[in-house]
Amino acid sequence: MNKTIATITAACVGGLLAAPLLASPEEDREVWQTYFEKRFPQVEKTDFVNGVYSIDPVGRENWEAIEEFPPYEAAISDGEEMWNTPFANGKTYKDCFPDGPGVAAQYPHWNKEKGMVMTLPLAINNCREANGEKPLKYKKGPIADLLAYMTYESRGDVVNVEIPEDDPRALAAYEQGKEFYFARRGQLNFACASCHVGNSGTTLRTEILSPALGHTTHFPVYRSKWGEMGTLHRRFSGCNKQVRAKPFPAQGEEYRNLEYFMTYMNNGLELNGPGARK
């Protein structure tokens, strides 16, 4: 999709980021965050990391009760065990992540050498493959456990995604993620922004639509509907299917660029994963 279409689509979903040709990512982020602060003036900015529970007091009570015995606790301890268990060659994840497990705030980032957005799950699999281990599946299972542990160790760190100016491909990846967010698709012809920007706070069937601000801060999540943990790209895929659009591969370029854009929009918020959701 070209930029003109993105502009028009953006204009259709609430006028947000309607001038992407002129705006820098930093200006986008300001428009984006201000939009949600104005739309939900009762919500403390730091509370958007709690998704729909920032705007739904009844759901919140339930959720707070669930958080007293968090359903993601087993995943954190399984993930910790993975972290501490050496690969067949004797090395461990620590050899790939010398700063330790709490590095979620370093992702996603632009990897100049590879010319692509590097996410934490991809870095985990790169580590495994470099050490002769099979890559893990990206949507659920062991990778969600390891992510749960690493994310838990990153709690409280502040999202600070950078778009380096010395490599124009980084800005292009950001722009692609943004276009993806505003592009209508599927039989229902909805963009991500249709639900999570323009209609955020309204009810769709039985669910209140959460504001997009804060969407990436708490993954992986334990979802009651799944009965297990799932990654951010599993959620992307579910939301694509919801409008009867074909989902893209987890950790493919589309979803990585989408994550780059969405996480950049959350700059300044705190990481609070793993999370629990309905």
Ligand code: HEC
């Ligand atoms: C038809 C409406 C609809 C569209 C379009 C849609 N979603 Fe969703 N999405 C939902 C609903 C409903 C939920 C569950 C309730 C909530 O948290 O909003 C949800 C939840 C999410 C969550 C989890 C929020 C949390 O707090 O954990 C993320 C992330 C998300 N959507 C991203 C996306 C992305 C990215 C797209 C575009 C690919 C998209 N959604 C498109 C309806 C939609």
